[in-house]
Amino acid sequence: MGAAIEVNNLNAWYGSNHILHNIGISIPANQATALIGPSGCGKSTFVRCLNRMHETNPIARVSGSVRLGGIDLYSDMEPVAVRRRIGMVFQRPNPFPTMSIFENVASGLRLSGGLRRRQMEEICERSLRRAALWDEVKDIWKKRSGASLSGGQQQRLCIARALAIDPEVLLMDEPASALDPISTSKIEDLIFELKADYTIVIVTHNMQQAARVAEMTGFFLNGYLVEFDATTKIFTNPADKRTEDYITGRFG
Amino acid sequence: MGNVVISTPGMPLPSEKLFRKQTLVERLRKGDEAVHLLTMAGGWSIILITGLLVHHLWVYSRIARHQFGWHFLVTSTWDPVNGLFGAWPFVYGTVVTSLLALIIAIPIGLGAAIFLAELAPRSVSNALTFLIELLAAVPSVVYGLIGIFLLIPALTAIMPTFQKFFGWIPIFSGTFYGVSYFSASVILAIMVVPFIVSISREVLLAVPIAQREAMMALGATKWEVTWRTVVPYARQGIMGSVFLALARALGETMAVTMVIGNVAQVSTSLMAPGYTIAAVIANEFTEATGDLYLHALIELGLVLFAVTMIINALARLLMLSVRTGEVVS
Ligand SMILES: Nc1ncnc2c1ncn2[C@@H]1O[C@H](COP(=O)(O)OP(=O)(O)O)[C@@H](O)[C@H]1O
Ligand SMILES: [Mg+2]
Numbered sequence: 001m002g003a004a005i006e007v008n009n010l011n012a013w014y015g016s017n018h019i020l021h022n023i024g025i026s027i028p029a030n031q032a033t034a035l036i037g038p039s040g041c042g043k044s045t046f047v048r049c050l051n052r053m054h055e056t057n058p059i060a061r062v063s064g065s066v067r068l069g070g071i072d073l074y075s076d077m078e079p080v081a082v083r084r085r086i087g088m089v090f091q092r093p094n095p096f097p098t099m100s101i102f103e104n105v106a107s108g109l110r111l112s113g114g115l116r117r118r119q120m121e122e123i124c125e126r127s128l129r130r131a132a133l134w135d136e137v138k139d140i141w142k143k144r145s146g147a148s149l150s151g152g153q154q155q156r157l158c159i160a161r162a163l164a165i166d167p168e169v170l171l172m173d174e175p176a177s178a179l180d181p182i183s184t185s186k187i188e189d190l191i192f193e194l195k196a197d198y199t200i201v202i203v204t205h206n207m208q209q210a211a212r213v214a215e216m217t218g219f220f221l222n223g224y225l226v227e228f229d230a231t232t233k234i235f236t237n238p239a240d241k242r243t244e245d246y247i248t249g250r251f252g
Numbered sequence: 253m254g255n256v257v258i259s260t261p262g263m264p265l266p267s268e269k270l271f272r273k274q275t276l277v278e279r280l281r282k283g284d285e286a287v288h289l290l291t292m293a294g295g296w297s298i299i300l301i302t303g304l305l306v307h308h309l310w311v312y313s314r315i316a317r318h319q320f321g322w323h324f325l326v327t328s329t330w331d332p333v334n335g336l337f338g339a340w341p342f343v344y345g346t347v348v349t350s351l352l353a354l355i356i357a358i359p360i361g362l363g364a365a366i367f368l369a370e371l372a373p374r375s376v377s378n379a380l381t382f383l384i385e386l387l388a389a390v391p392s393v394v395y396g397l398i399g400i401f402l403l404i405p406a407l408t409a410i411m412p413t414f415q416k417f418f419g420w421i422p423i424f425s426g427t428f429y430g431v432s433y434f435s436a437s438v439i440l441a442i443m444v445v446p447f448i449v450s451i452s453r454e455v456l457l458a459v460p461i462a463q464r465e466a467m468m469a470l471g472a473t474k475w476e477v478t479w480r481t482v483v484p485y486a487r488q489g490i491m492g493s494v495f496l497a498l499a500r501a502l503g504e505t506m507a508v509t510m511v512i513g514n515v516a517q518v519s520t521s522l523m524a525p526g527y528t529i530a531a532v533i534a535n536e537f538t539e540a541t542g543d544l545y546l547h548a549l550i551e552l553g554l555v556l557f558a559v560t561m562i563i564n565a566l567a568r569l570l571m572l573s574v575r576t577g578e579v580v581s
Contacts, residue, residue, distance in 0.1 A: 056468060084471035094462040098484040107480065108470035158466070165470060
């Protein structure tokens, strides 16, 4: 099951560059939440704060609180544990080229260990099915490298890899921006399916995509969360003038 | 904007020249072609030089080749006085010392490269790498001296204790006099470690951040990221560094001849003295009297060339099987 995320007073820096300012947001469980905004406004930085990837950059710094189902990710959990509960899919598909498709999906499972090979295969098959990739790879998944797939398939492989360790939240940072329209619509369909079991946070600069997949939408501008509301509200009747300017294409 | 050519049927196009295939001179003038020719000449000259080299080795070893045939490779007598020449002790010594050197150097070199690329702060890493790369520039005769004055006394001091426990293993048995396959291998290992470290560090550093983050986002620790993603991703380059080290070890002459003992014999024990191809050529070439002796030494050169080629070819094959990435589980 998915879990809700509660962010309070979140600030983030790269060096002396103050990137995120006092972000507060309640991301509901088992829904898709879209984050939109012009590029460079801090969307990626924000999602990377949610699974504590931001701090892996040596010059990066964070303050504030992020709670997952009531537990503070920064004070009560190790980063490694956080990332096992909050999975991430990146903008560019990044399968491990030296591993087979199966090994790619199993890579997260191998970290925790303790699984028999049979169990591992079952979980990987299930994850590949959930990522709508199984039919395309079922004959080659033990033989072919993860990098031998097409871009769209690679991205679904990365989704399967993230799902295999059964996280509660799935962060997707512009998961379809490097893909063709058909692959993009496959990923969007997938997000619809996955909502039942996961909380989804998707960064996109494609507003139609946000409108199609997400119940809630947040608009970022220059490191501030300008507005966060139901997607229909944001796109039809935004409360803030800047949101309206953005969605009507007056800037960005 | 380009000119738009409107043609009426039957009328010749105004600039037919544009559609004609360009002559070589025209293409040459455009530069691309010149670069192409230059690089091609470079490529061919390498092949030409290699060909000439093999040709000369072949021609000037003919007396020995006719006299001994294939037996040259497998016989162990090296007796210039009676005109008997067999290459086996040298081939054996070359291969054994080089492989043992790699066995010692790979874990040390790879470990150091991982430390420098993944763990050490960048400033420390750069400073240490600079020092290590300086080591690669030290003349090999200096390594030979280090072998004689530091390594051999040290080994001689610890060997009795070591042999008390491991002397029963054939490769560690027998009296240790200092000069030996083992001493030569250790010196070779010290000499090739810098190659492994500096190249492997470069390829480790070049692993894309996206690969690291992919593993990190699955909840991997730093060590797991390094070991499961970074090192496998860089394995081709790491292997490349090992092959370079191997090539260096196979051909190393001066440092080896100073510590291996220069005895043309074949011993199972690494504690025994031996000889290598490069060392014997260097030592005996100037005093080779008679054509047969000279031709035997040149045939040794041919053999070294062949050994290097074969080992490199095997290495390439290994690398190719890795590169195709058809991972078998
Ligand atoms: N690795 C980094 N080092 C330094 N500054 C960065 C880094 N990544 C992003 N930034 C800066 O942080 C700001 C927000 O970037 P980002 O979160 O990637 O925006 P978005 O995803 O909305 O396009 C930008 O001004 C960018 O220059
Ligand atoms: Mg971004």
